[in-house]
Amino acid sequence: MTQNASGSGKVSKRAQAQRERILAAAQKCFVEYGFHAASMASISEAAGMSPGLIYRYFENKDSIILAIIERQLEEGRANIAALRADTDLKPGIIDLFRSWQQNYPDAMSAPLFLEMTVEASRNPQIAEALQATDAVIRNDFTAWMKRTCASNGIHLSDEEVQWRAFSLKCFIEGLAIRAVREPDLDMSVLHNSLKAMLPLLLPLPDKAGD
Amino acid sequence: MTQNASGSGKVSKRAQAQRERILAAAQKCFVEYGFHAASMASISEAAGMSPGLIYRYFENKDSIILAIIERQLEEGRANIAALRADTDLKPGIIDLFRSWQQNYPDAMSAPLFLEMTVEASRNPQIAEALQATDAVIRNDFTAWMKRTCASNGIHLSDEEVQWRAFSLKCFIEGLAIRAVREPDLDMSVLHNSLKAMLPLLLPLPDKAGD
Amino acid sequence: MTQNASGSGKVSKRAQAQRERILAAAQKCFVEYGFHAASMASISEAAGMSPGLIYRYFENKDSIILAIIERQLEEGRANIAALRADTDLKPGIIDLFRSWQQNYPDAMSAPLFLEMTVEASRNPQIAEALQATDAVIRNDFTAWMKRTCASNGIHLSDEEVQWRAFSLKCFIEGLAIRAVREPDLDMSVLHNSLKAMLPLLLPLPDKAGD
Amino acid sequence: MTQNASGSGKVSKRAQAQRERILAAAQKCFVEYGFHAASMASISEAAGMSPGLIYRYFENKDSIILAIIERQLEEGRANIAALRADTDLKPGIIDLFRSWQQNYPDAMSAPLFLEMTVEASRNPQIAEALQATDAVIRNDFTAWMKRTCASNGIHLSDEEVQWRAFSLKCFIEGLAIRAVREPDLDMSVLHNSLKAMLPLLLPLPDKAGD
DNA sequence: AATGAATGAGCCTTCATTCAT
DNA sequence: TATGAATGAAGGCTCATTCAT
Numbered sequence: 001m002t003q004n005a006s007g008s009g010k011v012s013k014r015a016q017a018q019r020e021r022i023l024a025a026a027q028k029c030f031v032e033y034g035f036h037a038a039s040m041a042s043i044s045e046a047a048g049m050s051p052g053l054i055y056r057y058f059e060n061k062d063s064i065i066l067a068i069i070e071r072q073l074e075e076g077r078a079n080i081a082a083l084r085a086d087t088d089l090k091p092g093i094i095d096l097f098r099s100w101q102q103n104y105p106d107a108m109s110a111p112l113f114l115e116m117t118v119e120a121s122r123n124p125q126i127a128e129a130l131q132a133t134d135a136v137i138r139n140d141f142t143a144w145m146k147r148t149c150a151s152n153g154i155h156l157s158d159e160e161v162q163w164r165a166f167s168l169k170c171f172i173e174g175l176a177i178r179a180v181r182e183p184d185l186d187m188s189v190l191h192n193s194l195k196a197m198l199p200l201l202l203p204l205p206d207k208a209g210d
Numbered sequence: 211m212t213q214n215a216s217g218s219g220k221v222s223k224r225a226q227a228q229r230e231r232i233l234a235a236a237q238k239c240f241v242e243y244g245f246h247a248a249s250m251a252s253i254s255e256a257a258g259m260s261p262g263l264i265y266r267y268f269e270n271k272d273s274i275i276l277a278i279i280e281r282q283l284e285e286g287r288a289n290i291a292a293l294r295a296d297t298d299l300k301p302g303i304i305d306l307f308r309s310w311q312q313n314y315p316d317a318m319s320a321p322l323f324l325e326m327t328v329e330a331s332r333n334p335q336i337a338e339a340l341q342a343t344d345a346v347i348r349n350d351f352t353a354w355m356k357r358t359c360a361s362n363g364i365h366l367s368d369e370e371v372q373w374r375a376f377s378l379k380c381f382i383e384g385l386a387i388r389a390v391r392e393p394d395l396d397m398s399v400l401h402n403s404l405k406a407m408l409p410l411l412l413p414l415p416d417k418a419g420d
Numbered sequence: 421m422t423q424n425a426s427g428s429g430k431v432s433k434r435a436q437a438q439r440e441r442i443l444a445a446a447q448k449c450f451v452e453y454g455f456h457a458a459s460m461a462s463i464s465e466a467a468g469m470s471p472g473l474i475y476r477y478f479e480n481k482d483s484i485i486l487a488i489i490e491r492q493l494e495e496g497r498a499n500i501a502a503l504r505a506d507t508d509l510k511p512g513i514i515d516l517f518r519s520w521q522q523n524y525p526d527a528m529s530a531p532l533f534l535e536m537t538v539e540a541s542r543n544p545q546i547a548e549a550l551q552a553t554d555a556v557i558r559n560d561f562t563a564w565m566k567r568t569c570a571s572n573g574i575h576l577s578d579e580e581v582q583w584r585a586f587s588l589k590c591f592i593e594g595l596a597i598r599a600v601r602e603p604d605l606d607m608s609v610l611h612n613s614l615k616a617m618l619p620l621l622l623p624l625p626d627k628a629g630d
Numbered sequence: 631m632t633q634n635a636s637g638s639g640k641v642s643k644r645a646q647a648q649r650e651r652i653l654a655a656a657q658k659c660f661v662e663y664g665f666h667a668a669s670m671a672s673i674s675e676a677a678g679m680s681p682g683l684i685y686r687y688f689e690n691k692d693s694i695i696l697a698i699i700e701r702q703l704e705e706g707r708a709n710i711a712a713l714r715a716d717t718d719l720k721p722g723i724i725d726l727f728r729s730w731q732q733n734y735p736d737a738m739s740a741p742l743f744l745e746m747t748v749e750a751s752r753n754p755q756i757a758e759a760l761q762a763t764d765a766v767i768r769n770d771f772t773a774w775m776k777r778t779c780a781s782n783g784i785h786l787s788d789e790e791v792q793w794r795a796f797s798l799k800c801f802i803e804g805l806a807i808r809a810v811r812e813p814d815l816d817m818s819v820l821h822n823s824l825k826a827m828l829p830l831l832l833p834l835p836d837k838a839g840d
Numbered sequence: 841a842a843t844g845a846a847t848g849a850g851c852c853t854t855c856a857t858t859c860a861t
Numbered sequence: 862t863a864t865g866a867a868t869g870a871a872g873g874c875t876c877a878t879t880c881a882t
Contacts, residue, residue, distance in 0.1 A: 014866085034332060036246045040852060050868045055853065103331060111331040114324045114387075121313065121321040121390050122244060130391050163402040170384030170403075177324070177383045178376075180331050181340050192373040193380075200410045224841090250877055260843045262879075271877065434845085454752060456666045460873060470847045475874065523751060531751040534744045534807075541733065541741040541810050542664060550811050583822040590804030590823075597744070597803045598796075600751050601760050612793040613800075620830045644862095670856055680864045682858075691856065 019057050021047050023071060024106070026064045031109040035065050035119060062123070069116050069126060073133035075108060080140040085151045089202065090194045093172060097190060100179030110176040141165050145202065152204045164201045171197065229267050232257050233281060236274045241319040245275050245329065272333070279326050279336055283343035285318065290350040295361045299412065300404045303382060307400060310389030320386040351375050355412065362414045374411045381407065439477050441467050443491060444526070446484045451529045455485050455539060482543070489536050489546060493553035495528060500560040505571045509622065510614045513592060517610060520599030530596040561585050565622065572624045584621045591617065649687050652677050653701060656694050661739040665695050665749065692753070699746050699756055703763035705738065710770040715781045719832065720824050723802060727820060730809030740806040771795050775832065782834050794831045801827065 011019075025047035029038035040061055044051040058064045100110035120127040142165040149156050156164070178185060221229075235257035239248035250271055254261040268274045310320035330337040352375040359366050366374070388395060431439075445467035449458035460481055464471040478484045520530035540547040562585040569576050576584070598605060641649075655677035659668035670691055674681040688694045730740035750757040772795040779786050786794070808815060 018866090034246075034328065037332070039850080041850090051852085052854075052869065053867055056866070061852070111328045114328045117387050117390050118244065118321045118324045118328065122247070127391075127393075134391055159402060160406075162399060163406050166388075166399050167381060167403045167407045170382075170388060171377060171380045172384070173387045174380030174382070174384030177327050177386075178380060180327050181337075181344050183337075189372060189376050192369060193377045196370075196373050197377045197410075228841095249875085254844095261877085262844065263842055265878070266841075438845090454666075454748065457752075459871080461871090471873085472848065472875075473846055476845070481873065531748045534748045537807050537810050538664065538741045538744045538748065542667070547811075547813075554811055579822060580826075582819060583826050586808075586819050587801060587823045587827045590802075590808060591797060591800045592804070593807045594800030594802070594804030596807075597747050598800060600747050601757075601764055603757075609792060609796050612789060613797045616790075616793050617797045617830075669854085674865095681856085682865065683863055685857070686862075 015057065018049075018053075019067075021049070022054055022057055022064065023067055027068055027071075027109075027112075028105045030065070030068060030115070031103065031105045031112050034111070035115055062125075065119065066126060066129065068112075069119075069129055070133075072108060072113070072116065073129065073137075077133065077137055077140065080137055080144065083141075083144045083148075085144075085148045087148070089168075090198055093175070093194060094187075094190065096172070097175050097179055098187075100176055101183050101185070103180075103183075110179045113173075113176050114180065138165065138169070141169065148202070148204070154203060168201045171201075225267065228259075228263075229277075231259070232264055232267055232274065233277055237278055237281075237322075240275075240278060240325075241313065241322050244321065245325050275329065276333075276336060276339065279329070280339055280343075282318065282323070282326060283339065283347075287343065287347055287350060290347055290354065293351075293354045293358075295354070295358045297358070299378075300408055303385070303404060304397075304400065306382070307385050307389055310386055311393050311395070320389045323383075323386050324390065348375065348379070351379065358412070359414070364413060378411045381411075435477065438469075438473075439487075441469070442474055442477055442484065443487055447488055447491075447529075447532070448525045450485070450488060450535070451523065451525045451532050454531070455535055482545075485539065486546060486549065488532075489539075489549055490553075492528060492533070492536065493549065493557075497553065497557055497560065500557055500564065503564045505564075505568045507568070510618055513595070513614060514607075514610065516592070517595050517599055518607075520596055521603050521605070523600075523603075530599045533593075533596050534600065558585065558589070561589065568622070568624070574623060588621050591621075645687065648679075648683075649697070651679070652684055652687055652694065653697055657698055657701075657742075658736065660695075660698060660745075661733065661736075661742050664741065665745050695749065696753075696756060696759065698742075699749070700759055700763075702738065702743070702746065703759065703767075707763065707767055707770060710767055710774065713771075713774045715774070715778045717778070719798075720828055723805070723824060724817075724820065726802070727805050727809055730806055731813050731815070740809045743803075743806050744810065768795065768799070771799065778832070778834070784833060798831045801831075 022043065025045075026038070026043045028046050029042045032038070033042065040051050040054060043064070044054055047054070054064075058067065096108075099107050103109055103111065116126070116130065120130045142161055145165050145168075146156065146161045149161070175190075232253065235255075236248070236253045238256050239252045242248070243252070250261050250264060253274070254264055257264070264274075268277065306318075309317050313319055313321065326336070326340070330340045352371050355375050355378075356366065356371050359371070385400075442463065446458070446463045448466050449462045452458070453462065460471050460474060463484070464474055467474070474484075478487065516528075519527050523529055523531065536546070536550065540550045562581055565585050565588075566576065566581050569581070595610075652673065655675075656668070656673045658676050659672045662668070663672070670681050670684060673694070674684055677684070684694075688697065726738075729737050733739055733741065746756070746760070750760045772791050775795050775798075776786065776791050779791070805820075
């Protein structure tokens with residue numbers, strides 16, 4: 001093994017850039033065709049390189065999938081981490097939903113998110129990655145919620161925070177499904193839901209206006 | 211074209227039975243391996259017939275997938291239709307979640323449900339089928355909710371029913387994702403969520419017990 | 421697994437014939453190009469069938485190699501078994517050597533025999549097959565030698581028969597190497613060697629003439 | 631052609647050293663994996679240089695194989711040349727056999743020897759090299775045998791020496807095959823064979839002991 | 841109606857070789 | 862000289878689909 005196909009040891013800047021190039025291309029292809037329908041040839045073409053070269057940077061197709069997934073997960077964690085105590089979730093969720101409906105090839109993609117999930121049910125390695133990150137995300141999110149409530153003078157028991165965070169997560173992830181299945185859903189439904197639901201789960205004092 | 215592979219025109223009883231056999235086999239295989247990893251060979255074996263014969267009843271693999279999806283959708287509609295005004299959703303949802311976690315080969319399967327959804331983002335025919343049925347289901351479900359509230363003396367505006375139904379749907383579908391990603395989730399979280407969430411969305415008078 | 425790719429269970433006559441066709445083609449290609457340089461495409465072409473079809477009858481290329489090897493081994497055993505107590509080895513060996521020098525694509529081939537041997541040093545499965553058959557062949561050959569000597573009134577101890585059989589085997593197999601490396605060896609050398617060597621190892625009473 | 635990849639013309643000392651480094655590495659790899667399974671990458675790694683550099687010293691992989699073969703042949707000739715008139719072959723052969731069974735990565739390797747031979751049956755250039763050297767070796771060996779016998783007071787006709795040398799060569803080369811196919815052969819068989827065979831071919835007066 | 845043998849395009853992957861640096 | 866990134870032609874294998882029987 002001369003290549004640094006698997007992520008051990010130092011990697012040159014160029015190598016990092018190439019990996020990025022491949023991952024970007026792969027993401028595009030995965031979004032467009034799905035994990036399995038996307039061929040290595042299509043990825044290499046999208047990345048503007050020969051098929052063989054990909055294998056200098058990734059051991060095989062699966063490990064590209066895994067890298068994409070880990071990347072998405074980190075992004076998810078970053079999003080949670082970026083939440084401030086006084087963040088209003090509503091606009092963020094609406095944006096998220098919109099981007100899901102549009103299915104942008106570069107951004108977080110709802111089909112990809114769902115496919116990731118499905119993949120976990122067949123590929124233990126992916127299942128593990130997902131579980132690990134989901135646990136982190138859950139904790140981060142729960143912590144954020146607790147903090148947010150606290151800073152608004154509301155004190156909730158751990159159990160209470162837990163079910164609220166869980167429910168909200170389910171709701172938001174359920175939106176991924178809706179975004180795919182109803183690409184032209186009347187947004188007012190979502191607005192209404194958020195306006196009514198969110199306060200139920202995050203019982204913060206009213207902000208003025210909508 | 212001698213075959214009636216596509217569903218136009220009269221179809222003999224035998225043909226219907228054969229289609230059923232194939233669909234049942236396909237469903238089993240799809241649940242076990244996923245749409246794409248399941249091979250026609252595995253389906254034909256599960257159906258106890260030759261691969262060639264399948265093509266007398268279905269034009270190709272995609273149309274089997276389509277048929278499976280339509281079937282699932284009908285089942286979904288039937289489930290909604292079977293709801294009675296006084297149904298308590300909680301046990302049903304818990305059962306559903308459990309079956310999702312177990313990934314039973316015959317029953318509704320969470321990964322399959324998600325894969326169906328993903329498929330819609332690439333296959334317009336499937337997208338259409340999903341949209342059409344989701345619309346029906348939404349109506350049915352909303353109607354059920356309205357009826358149920360009414361029969362409990364609670365009167366909600368259309369808009370109100372709508373966001374509640376939508377939210378509940380998202381929550382439940384979000385559970386499908388959780389079921390796959392956290393196959394060994396502590397059920398108490400779910401119990402707590404349902405105990406607290408459900409009344410928020412379905413403001414029925416308290417039943418005694420749990 | 422619908423196919424009977426591996427040799428378990430009953431196999432139809434047609435299947436047997438196909439396997440034969442493939443093995444014959446493979447043997448031809450292996451002789452011509454070697455195990456590794458012979459491609460599945462070349463084999464399928466030689467067999468007059470599509471590449472995919474081969475996999476209905478053989479699990480993979482390795483198992484074709486293995487089958488070829490087992491076939492050769494059986495042939496070797498059959499040759500030993502066909503020896504009669506009064507067989508004169510000399511003409512048989514000379515014929516063998518000649519056929520080796522010619523490298524006929526259908527018959528036993530010296531390069532193939534050598535390649536089989538090399539392969540054993542890297543592929544444990546093949547090593548095992550070779551060892552198993554070599555043991556049988558050794559026994560058969562030793563038994564034949566003992567019988568032959570006995571029927572000529574010569575009684576040798578087990579140990580004596582053993583080293584003679586071993587030496588003769590080495591000599592003959594060494595001829596395979598010579599046949600490949602000296603395709604136009606002056607046959608008189610071989611004749612002389614056999615005339616002088618053979619009696620040393622197989623001390624039978626003189627037959628008249630050469 | 632700027633490179634002196636093919637061995638024509640003057641070559642600098644450094645170039646010679648580099649070639650040596652490559653050949654040593656190649657030999658190691660060939661012994662370990664075989665000619666075809668050994669990749670240029672593995673060779674370059676073993677040689678501690680980049681793959682590209684190898685092509686400055688060798689035109690392609692085949693010419694490395696050829697060089698290795700020529701090297702082995704020279705070694706073989708050297709071994710023969712090193713024989714002294716009074717050498718007792720037995721311990722040498724036993725050592726040889728042992729080293730073959732062990733398949734040492736640096737020393738002469740039985741599989742490699744066989745693979746070399748096989749290669750000759752497909753590559754005329756190699757065939758030629760082998761034939762040429764085998765002729766030399768045969769002469770050297772025959773000469774040594776004649777000398778040895780003479781110095782022991784035994785006079786053999788040319789023809790007699792010839793068949794004895796030939797037979798002995800076949801026997802020894804046959805041992806290479808046995809070494810690969812029976813890596814755990816009971817050495818006593820070999821001892822017995824040599825004790826009995828060798829005097830038959832090399833009719834020297836008895837030395838005391840075994 | 842049914843079989844299952846047969847096809848062949850296409851997939852992932854490897855590796856000898858080249859070339860910009 | 863030397864590097865090692867890059868190429869691209871195969872190679873082994875799979876599988877949806879067809880077709881002779």
